[in-house]
Amino acid sequence: MLKRKTAPVKNNKHNLAPLILCIACVLINLSFNNLVSRVELPVSLYLDTIGTVLAAVLGGTLPGVLVGFATNFIISFSQPSSLYYGVINVMIAVAASYLSERKKLKKPSGLLALALSLTLISGIFGAVIPWYMDGLALDSESLSGEINKTGFVGPFISYMISNTATNFLDKTLTVIIAELIYRLIPVKFSSMFRFTGWKQTPTTGVEVIEMDRSDNRAVSMRIKMLIVLLISLSTVAAVGTYISVRVYYKSMINQHIAIAQGTAKLAAKELDGDKIEGFFTSGGDTEEYREAHQLLEDILYSSPEIKYLYVYRMEFDGFHVVFDVETDDTPADVIGDVLPYDSGFEPYMPELMAGEPVEPIITDDEYGHLLTASEPVYDSEGKCQCYAIADVDVEMLIKNKHNFLTEMISVFFSFLIIICAFVIWLTDYHIIFPLRSITMQIDKISKSGNDQETLDDDVRKIRRLKIHTGDEIEQLYQSLCTMTLNQSEQMRSIRRLSDSTLKMQDGLIITMADMVENRDSDTGDHIQKTAAYVRIIVSGLKEKGYYAEKITPKFMSDVVRSAPLHDVGKINIPDGVLNKPGKLTPEEYEIMKTHTTAGKKIMEHAIETVEGDSYLKEARNMAAYHHERWDGKGYPEGLHGEVIPLSARIMAVADVFDALTSPRVYKPAFPLDKALSIIEEGNGTQFDPKCVEAFMDSLDEVKKVLRKYDQV
Incomplete structure (x- = not known):
């Protein structure tokens, strides 16, 4: 993007222009996204980050990340998964702002670097999120499938490469359109779009902003605060995420236990215990057996959470099959088959042999990772003839847990970047810039030597800063002003501190x-x-x-x-x-x-x-x-x-x-x-x-x- 002349720093109390910029850029994102979604195109285009790039270049990181997240938040009302992709839009804003502030967008090579950066961000993270959320399977006819067929990389890397390649055109067009819009904005207006929050008289605003390095410090206060913020937020997020995932998974387990128990009870209720022995005698070759089997099929197919449904009689030599409903991935056993006991059932064998109810069991064996609920089927004399058993696929629950974790992490990173951008902005105007202004003036006072006139002039300059942060920095400023005017005031300040x-x-x-x-x-x-x-x-x-x-x-x-x-x-x-x-x-x-x-x-x-x-x-x-x-x-x-x-x-x-x-x-x-x-x-x-x-x-x-x- 073209280099523009630096305008004087102004104290914009209301920040109206940046707010208008944010709203306009969100509308730009939504408009282009809606346009490409209505038009049938032979290639994948989204164009939902044009406004994000424009806001980041014109207004800096804070407007950019606000526009990026707000865009995905609004789109999520019609496409809920868009919220989890908000982290991509936010990271795009950070990349565009970073390159712009370092004057990298003045030449075509810089614009190309921006397009490549956005492509990598979208390609990599746009592949990671759906892969871990949905466990995508590769289409053999797709580009990712063709890459995977070469055998050089695995399915995930193939999908990431394919997604990155398809995003290149989208991000290149995004940069070109954002550049064209940027050129249409008059130079005199382009300097108004940054959020400002001066807590002082910015008589040397540009000098203060550019005073970013000092010979006597290794790490700036901004970096230190960011480190503290990242560590604290990450710790809280990690603990919160861990607890949330644990609670979520436990809730899913309890919910599916209830579903499995309900299914097993429903199946047991529909079976007549007095007829079980007759089913064995006839080998299941009766109309009543077939009707019962069909009923069990209906129960299984009406419950998508249930993977297997079957009826077993417990004998010392193993499970004796009464009913077994066939599924797409597992053929059904026939009545009379004897299956060996799974190791997971061994602790419960006394209760099972006695025909007593058994708590749900979680097993992991050749049949899969299953949550099993059983319900006894009694005859008219109250004797247990068999058990109706329902299985839930625990792997599905674990996958749901991973989806939930991925969703939480992606949303957390979106908010983390927004909070960091806001903290940087707040730190600059409430801490960094006031401290730099004070430092500049104190340095001048320290160099004034014995020249009383110069010293008086420097003292007047520090008082003209009028820092009003309302916190300890303002107290420091007032103390410094007092110190330069009258030593007695300094002592009075010390006494106030002692009283405090x-x-x-x-x-x-x-x-x-x-x-x-x-x-x-x-x-x-x-x-x-x-x-x-x-x-x-x-x-x-x-x-x-x-x-x-x-x-x-x-x-x-x-x-x-x-x-x-x-x-x-x-x-x-x-x-x-x-x-x-x-x-x-x-x-x-x-x-x-x-x-x-x-x-x-x-x-x-x-x-x-x-x-x-x-x-x-x-x-x-x-x-x-x-x-x-x-x-x-x-x-x-x-x-x-x-x-x-x-x-x-x-x-x-x-x-x-x-x-x-x-x-x-x-x-x-x-x-x-x-x-x-x-x-x-x-x-x-x-x-x-x-x-x-x-x-x-x-x-x-x-x-x-x-x-x-x-x-x-």
């Missing part, structure tokens, strides 16, 4: 605590309330000057942030103990007490894993020791007084008060006065007196927490 990290850590703490709380049906808003009470107590201690050396701003922050994790060890407590609606037995209570040691281990492991997060040490102390008592009668270690970590002493008051004022399945919530009196009773025995004092002196704040959670 702290919020994330707090969110993780709440999430971990919620995981535990959600297992305990009694806790309600326990972690929120205890955290609030802890804040009240530690603030009160600070105001009173108690434990001044210990209660630093960092300690206060660590205790409040860690408070939600005090019951994290309950994640190890069985539900039967944790949610028991009554008093725990001594054994159950001992199990419940282990939540303190379990919490300690969990938090120690977290401390080892997350180095530097010292606030987790207070989380460990609260998780391990919040059930210790001031008088040393608590658990798990029987610590007393100030030997108990201060954070655990604070949590002890908050935890017990919330337990008293919250309803449980074994008790209602205590009134506030009753709960406060119990706390006072524990002053100096169960609780640190200073913690109780700080709590009691802050009752107004405590009541606010209770009102917030509707408890007072």
Whole structure:
């Protein structure tokens, strides 16, 4: 195709022209395909990829693959198999776009290369898909049959060569017609047909697009993202396909088991068990026998899924033939013939000899790979005289499974190419081009040296890019702009990042605590309330000057942030103990007490894993020791007084008060006065007196927490 002058890059927000191109090219494909289908031609022509090639050359890969797949999707409404050939049309778009973007279509040799490429794609994949879907047999009079007769290649390669040869004329005409249409489009319009999605001011758009290599990278970000996409999609597709094929095959087996059982039951129902012995005596030479045989033939021929239908009597020396319906590929055995037992029937011989029903059997022997269902035929005395047996060809089911697999793979590849094309386009405009623009301007700033005027000009240029991707790239851009203007803004950005990290850590703490709380049906808003009470107590201690050396701003922050994790060890407590609606037995209570040691281990492991997060040490102390008592009668270690970590002493008051004022399945919530009196009773025995004092002196704040959670 002719070389055209590169037009300036424009920010086409609506991409109306590319959409019109896609619609027009789909109509071109459908129109030419409909035309050749209505005209009797001596050669095979399809001409359903003209619009695909045109869209790929004018608009690039994305419009091309969209047009290619949309064409086959629309045709599939009248020709369902066209959907599975959509991968060919999509690959044609990729090939045409590839050659066009590399300026290979400026000369006739390039057009010939395009025609040959399209021919190979259509010939090879156009042979693979029907061969594995339909298992085509070669016509001896066809070109593929003649090639196969030479003996140089097998049937499949013969069919592929024949299909490739017959596609050459079609693809050559496709390229010629697409070239003619391309020449009719004015140059000023041809540059409008690419989808664009600039997230910046493309003042250097062409330069950005052509900046495709860098000395300091081995693999571009586009390639890396494609690799990740291909691996992830292929993995998901492989797993999904495997599961789908398994489910499909199992469904087919179950469906054909039902058909075989139904056929066997129908045949057994039509036979009179009292007459079986007479059939053997007469050698089948009676009118009744012939009528029954004809009935079995009718049953077999009315069920295309059934391959064989016959009636056998089971004896110790083998199958005794009663009826056998002849098929096209297998002659029928005559009544009285004795056939040896197949190895697949051996496990079921006791049931068969006893005349009992037998589950369907799958065998693979000289008669083929068969699914066999049998139904006993009883006489008037209830004795089994023989079995009506129906066989389904399992090879047919396996072939159907392979067809299904081929269909899934072909459709998957179509979507894979479309998704890859879209991801490349999205990656270019949302990641690659903005990053390249930033890189170009930063390089200029780095080379500006001590020239203040040049530096100021470069700073203005980077700000004029106005990148608005709405994601991390825009954040990077804003950070770079800020950095070039003012170092203090850079530090402010770092502080914002630090705040964000702290919020994330707090969110993780709440999430971990919620995981535990959600297992305990009694806790309600326990972690929120205890955290609030802890804040009240530690603030009160600070105001009173108690434990001044210990209660630093960092300690206060660590205790409040860690408070939600005090019951994290309950994640190890069985539900039967944790949610028991009554008093725990001594054994159950001992199990419940282990939540303190379990919490300690969990938090120690977290401390080892997350180095530097010292606030987790207070989380460990609260998780391990919040059930210790001031008088040393608590658990798990029987610590007393100030030997108990201060954070655990604070949590002890908050935890017990919330337990008293919250309803449980074994008790209602205590009134506030009753709960406060119990706390006072524990002053100096169960609780640190200073913690109780700080709590009691802050009752107004405590009541606010209770009102917030509707408890007072």
